[in-house]
Amino acid sequence: MNRMPPVIGQPLDRVDGVAKVTGQARYASEYPATGLLHGSVVCSTIARGRVLRIDSSEALKLPGVIAVLDHAHRPAVSSYDDDYSDADAAKGTPFRPLFNDRVLYSGQPLALVVADSLELARHAGSLVHIDYHEEAHQTDLLAALDQSHEAPAETPAARGDFAGQFAKAAVTVDATYQTANEHHNPMEPHASTVLYKADGSLEIHDKTQGTQNCQDYLHKVFGLPKDQVRVLAAFVGGAFGSGLRPQYQLPLAVMAALHLKRSVRVTLTRQQMFTFGYRPRTRQRLRLGADADGRLLAVAHDAIGQTSRFEDFTEHLVEWSGMLYRCDNVALSYRLTPLDVFTPLDMRAPGAASGVLALECAMDELACAAKLDPLELRRVNFADRNGNEGKPYSSKELLACYDQGARRFGWSGRNVIPRSMRRGRQLIGWGMAGGVWEAMQMKASAKARLDAQGHLTVSSATTDIGTGTYTVMAQIAADAIGLPIADVTFVLGDSSLPTAPLQGGSFTVSSVGAAVLQACQVLRGKVLERARVAYPALASLPLEAISFADGHLQFGKQRIALADIAATSPKGFFEVQIDAEPSAKRQPFSTATHSAVFVEVLVDEALGTIKVNRVVSAVAAGRLVNPKTARSQILGGVVWGLGMALHEQAQTDHELGRILNHNLAEYHIPVNADVGDIEVIFVEEQDDIVNELGSKGVGEIGVVGVAAAVANAIYHATGKRIRAFPITLDTLL
Numbered sequence: 001m002n003r004m005p006p007v008i009g010q011p012l013d014r015v016d017g018v019a020k021v022t023g024q025a026r027y028a029s030e031y032p033a034t035g036l037l038h039g040s041v042v043c044s045t046i047a048r049g050r051v052l053r054i055d056s057s058e059a060l061k062l063p064g065v066i067a068v069l070d071h072a073h074r075p076a077v078s079s080y081d082d083d084y085s086d087a088d089a090a091k092g093t094p095f096r097p098l099f100n101d102r103v104l105y106s107g108q109p110l111a112l113v114v115a116d117s118l119e120l121a122r123h124a125g126s127l128v129h130i131d132y133h134e135e136a137h138q139t140d141l142l143a144a145l146d147q148s149h150e151a152p153a154e155t156p157a158a159r160g161d162f163a164g165q166f167a168k169a170a171v172t173v174d175a176t177y178q179t180a181n182e183h184h185n186p187m188e189p190h191a192s193t194v195l196y197k198a199d200g201s202l203e204i205h206d207k208t209q210g211t212q213n214c215q216d217y218l219h220k221v222f223g224l225p226k227d228q229v230r231v232l233a234a235f236v237g238g239a240f241g242s243g244l245r246p247q248y249q250l251p252l253a254v255m256a257a258l259h260l261k262r263s264v265r266v267t268l269t270r271q272q273m274f275t276f277g278y279r280p281r282t283r284q285r286l287r288l289g290a291d292a293d294g295r296l297l298a299v300a301h302d303a304i305g306q307t308s309r310f311e312d313f314t315e316h317l318v319e320w321s322g323m324l325y326r327c328d329n330v331a332l333s334y335r336l337t338p339l340d341v342f343t344p345l346d347m348r349a350p351g352a353a354s355g356v357l358a359l360e361c362a363m364d365e366l367a368c369a370a371k372l373d374p375l376e377l378r379r380v381n382f383a384d385r386n387g388n389e390g391k392p393y394s395s396k397e398l399l400a401c402y403d404q405g406a407r408r409f410g411w412s413g414r415n416v417i418p419r420s421m422r423r424g425r426q427l428i429g430w431g432m433a434g435g436v437w438e439a440m441q442m443k444a445s446a447k448a449r450l451d452a453q454g455h456l457t458v459s460s461a462t463t464d465i466g467t468g469t470y471t472v473m474a475q476i477a478a479d480a481i482g483l484p485i486a487d488v489t490f491v492l493g494d495s496s497l498p499t500a501p502l503q504g505g506s507f508t509v510s511s512v513g514a515a516v517l518q519a520c521q522v523l524r525g526k527v528l529e530r531a532r533v534a535y536p537a538l539a540s541l542p543l544e545a546i547s548f549a550d551g552h553l554q555f556g557k558q559r560i561a562l563a564d565i566a567a568t569s570p571k572g573f574f575e576v577q578i579d580a581e582p583s584a585k586r587q588p589f590s591t592a593t594h595s596a597v598f599v600e601v602l603v604d605e606a607l608g609t610i611k612v613n614r615v616v617s618a619v620a621a622g623r624l625v626n627p628k629t630a631r632s633q634i635l636g637g638v639v640w641g642l643g644m645a646l647h648e649q650a651q652t653d654h655e656l657g658r659i660l661n662h663n664l665a666e667y668h669i670p671v672n673a674d675v676g677d678i679e680v681i682f683v684e685e686q687d688d689i690v691n692e693l694g695s696k697g698v699g700e701i702g703v704v705g706v707a708a709a710v711a712n713a714i715y716h717a718t719g720k721r722i723r724a725f726p727i728t729l730d731t732l733l
């Protein structure tokens with residue numbers, strides 16, 4: 001019906017790009033208000049114990065300091081654990097900011113200084129004296145492995161006979177890997193601006209991946225009616241999972257606003273960005289057994305991750321080892337060690353980033369042991385069914401990822417022998433790995449309104465954490481109704497809009513996109529229905545003869561502007577709201593995205609320096625709504641994977657129980673000079689089962705497998721197998 005070239009699939013620029021690069025886009029801490037007060041958080045310096053006394057007298061003497069809130073001086077809050085729970089809460093008893101005198105971790109917020117200016121609040125914070133009763137703490141996962149318990153996760157049950165088959169296998173690998181604590185560190189630190197309205201209601205600009213999650217949390221913690229708490233997040237300067245839960249600056253800012261009946265902003269410092277959730281450190285043992293041809297006979301993946309004393313954070317850490325390859329004898333286990341730290345938090349491809357790292361390094365080791373090409377080993381073990389669920393994949397173009405990635409990279413020119421390729425002093429290493437991530441869909445709602453100016457406004461409470469949501473939703477809507485993209489506005493980031501899930505898990509396009517598509521399709525039906533009433537010439541035409549394109553309804557050589565049709569409607573506009581459920585077609589299938597990553601490293605033989613020279617990432621993720629924003633997601637994921645392999649590590653001084661390198665000077669992430677050439681290939685993948693759009697989501701698959709490919713390339717370059725991440729030059733020398 002639609003004769004216009006589809007907008008979906010075009011590499012459009014971000015519709016919010018100009019607002020962002022010209023500074024017009026406002027972030028949470030950039031909303032002005034008259035009489036705005038500024039809060040600065042004072043954090044604990046011990047990892048475990050009790051607060052004996054908080055002396056704020058010196059701080060309060062300073063002119064312009066309005067209040068110091070602590071557990072003894074604050075408005076009433078709920079004491080029920082459940083009220084502090086949220087849509088991404090881990091199992092356990094959530095942290096309650098400024099609730100009582102318990103110190104649960106180093107960096108815990110213990111007081112909020114509120115002053116006329118941020119500088120004054122910060123200075124006054126340095127004058128707050130806290131006396132503690134200190135207790136012995138433990139922050140080192142490796143020193144407390146024996147204190148682990150089974151993770152409350154739905155770890156797939158064992159199948160077959162791992163032990164028996166492992167014992168009989170012609171080739172085996174038994175290797176243990178370690179990953180580091182990583183903190184999200186988006187460019188925009190967490191911040192909340194709470195605007196206190198004359199009627200006592202709150203309008204809050206928060207850095208979050210879920211405005212309704214925050215609204216619900218504040219409703220419960222402070223007993224505020226929901227219609228008096230509106231949470232907005234029009235622009236989010238990166239989040240990567242750090243905004244999935246309400247962070248503590250939000251309740252602190254609300255506490256101060258309610259206490260003082262004033263507008264208050266609380267912004268966390270870069271150092272304080274290390275005082276809440278993070279990707280948890282893990283120790284993972286992989287045992288793989290194969291026959292002489294490399295066919296997997298036995299897979300065991302036993303992982304231990306760290307968590308806090310108050311919540312059991314779990315992620316999908318070991319599942320991948322039971323589903324990425326075909327194997328009938330699988331045993332998976334996942335345990336947690338509670339430490340005196342804050343609860344970990346989902347971070348980009350939570351679980352897969354660390355779990356697939358271990359699996360894909362072990363597969364490389366198995367390939368070496370079996371004297372097989374690592375790519376060939378993976379081809380031999382390709383699975384078209386998810387062994388954990390016993391279901392076929394709705395689509396899985398992983399073999400095409402292997403082929404196209406390998407061709408582009410030039411993999412066939414690889415000498416399999418380690419240390420065999422060099423350029424002068426530089427040892428050259430080529431490594432590869434596979435990646436996998438779930439393709440989920442959640443319930444979501446959207447509203448679409450076509451007005452008499454012919455403009456379509458579509459809205460949903462989702463966010464755009466930099467992924468391109470504004471743009472791709474506008475594309476989906478434009479196509480569905482045949483409007484140029486310039487005539488479509490997508491509105492998001494507001495708790496008062498139709499319900500949307502948290503933005504995470506790579507499921508925003510599938511979930512919110514499905515709601516947007518359905519809302520626009522129903523709207524289109526309404527327009528057509530109205531047109532047939534208003535324009536009798538249309539009434540007798542078969543539906544196939546009528547199309548929507550370029551803002552018009554077209555039939556034969558005639559066209560009627562959608563704006564004119566809207567103007568004839570009783571209200572002067574059309575409006576539709578839809579609640580979209582996950583597609584029922586998904587049920588009998590397993591749905592996932594896949595990738596194959598190829599990496600070239602140069603290792604200086606004398607100095608041990610590691611340079612990732614080039615990366616080819618071939619991704620199968622269904623249909624792309626926007627190849628440009630999708631590519632950006634994969635590029636970012638690859639860079640993150642390089643960081644995981646070579647740079648990122650929150651280093652804890654276990655004597656003090658605190659993170660030492662809590663700044664971007666010492667917490668290393670890749671800079672431009674660390675990033676070589678990255679090529680992204682999107683493999684064609686048709687999937688009409690996963691959802692109406694056929695799009696699986698690309699937010700997370702980009703990072704999965706990258707660190708393993710780097711590690712495997714380093715082995716190929718040097719002959720050294722480093723199993724603790726990040727791999728630094730001192731471990732190579």
Ligand code: MOS
Pocket residue numbers: 209239240241242244346347348349350503504505506
């Ligand atoms: Mo992502 S960790 O699902 O924000």
